[in-house]
Amino acid sequence: MAEFLHPKKLPPRYYGIAMRAYFDGVHDLDQYVELYFDQTALPGYGWLFPIGNGMANVGIGLRLDVARRNRSHLLQAFDEFVNDPRLVGRLSHATLMGRANGWLLPFASQRRPRACAGMMLVGDAGAFVSPLTGSGIYNAMETGRIAAQIAAKAIQANDCSLNELRKYEVKWQEVLGKRFRTEATLQMLLGWPGILDLLIRQMKRSEKLASFVLDVL
Numbered sequence: 001m002a003e004f005l006h007p008k009k010l011p012p013r014y015y016g017i018a019m020r021a022y023f024d025g026v027h028d029l030d031q032y033v034e035l036y037f038d039q040t041a042l043p044g045y046g047w048l049f050p051i052g053n054g055m056a057n058v059g060i061g062l063r064l065d066v067a068r069r070n071r072s073h074l075l076q077a078f079d080e081f082v083n084d085p086r087l088v089g090r091l092s093h094a095t096l097m098g099r100a101n102g103w104l105l106p107f108a109s110q111r112r113p114r115a116c117a118g119m120m121l122v123g124d125a126g127a128f129v130s131p132l133t134g135s136g137i138y139n140a141m142e143t144g145r146i147a148a149q150i151a152a153k154a155i156q157a158n159d160c161s162l163n164e165l166r167k168y169e170v171k172w173q174e175v176l177g178k179r180f181r182t183e184a185t186l187q188m189l190l191g192w193p194g195i196l197d198l199l200i201r202q203m204k205r206s207e208k209l210a211s212f213v214l215d216v217l
C-alpha cells in the first residue's frame with residue numbers, strides 16, 4: 001500500500017536502520033535508560049533499556065546515509081556495540097533471548113503525501129518515525145487514532161475521495177508536525193560531534209535545557 005503511494009525511495013538521509021535484541025542476566029542495571037554515542041555514527045546512538053529482572057533491550061540505530069558512508073553492515077555494527085568496552089563487561093555473562101532483529105525506519109522528515117483517495121497511511125507505512133530518536137510506536141498509535149476518526153466520518157458521508165481524506169494530512173500535521181520539524185532540525189545539528197558535546201555540557205548547567213531535551217527524547 002505504502003509503495004503504491006510512494007513508489008520511489010527518498011535519499012538515504014530520510015531513513016534510519018536499527019537492530020535490537022533482548023538480553024537476560026545483564027550486570028549493573030539501574031532503572032535508567034542508557035544512551036551511547038560514537039563520534040563516527042552520529043546522529044545515531046546505541047541504547048540499553050532495562051526492562052526488569054536483569055533483562056534489557058540493547059540496540060543501535062543509525063541514519064542510513066551515515067551507515068553507508070562508514071560501510072557499516074547493520075549486524076556487524078550491532079556486534080561491535082555489544083562488544084564495546086563500555087558494555088562488554090555487563091553483557092559478558094548475559095544470554096541473548098531469541099535473536100537480534102533489525103529493519104528500516106522511514107523518518108517523519110520525509111515530505112510525502114500520506115493520503116490518497118480511499119487510503120491513509122499510518123505508522124511506519126506512512127513514514128512517521130521520529131527523526132531524532134527513531135521511535136515510532138507512539139506516532140503509529142497516534143496517526144492510527146487520527147486516521148480512524150477521519151475514516152469514520154468519510155464512511156458515514158460515503159465520501160472517501162482525496163478531498164475528504166486530505167483532512168488526515170491537516171490533522172496529523174496539527175498534532176505532530178511541529179515536533180517532527182523540531183526533531184528533524186535537532187537530528188541535523190546532532191550530526192556534528194562538537195554540538196553534541198556542547199549540548200551535554202549545557203545540559204549539566206541548565207536544568208531547564210536538560211528537561212527540554214529529555215522531554216523531546
Ligand SMILES: Cc1cc2nc3c(=O)[nH]c(=O)nc-3n(C[C@H](O)[C@H](O)[C@H](O)COP(=O)(O)OP(=O)(O)OC[C@H]3O[C@@H](n4cnc5c(N)ncnc54)[C@H](O)[C@@H]3O)c2cc1C
Nearest residue numbers: 018019020101102103122123124125134135136137138140
Ligand atoms: C530495532 C528497532 C528498535 C525500535 N525500538 C523502538 C522503541 O524502543 N520505541 C519506539 O517507539 N519505537 C521503536 N522502534 C520503531 C517501532 O518499532 C516502529 O516505528 C513501530 O513498530 C511502527 O508500528 P507500525 O504499526 O506502523 O508497524 P509494525 O510494528 O511494523 O506493524 C506492522 C504489522 O503489519 C504486518 N503486516 C505487514 N504487511 C502485512 C500484510 N500485507 N498483511 C497483513 N499484515 C501485514 C506486520 O507483520 C506487522 O505486524 C524500533 C524499531 C527498530 C527497527
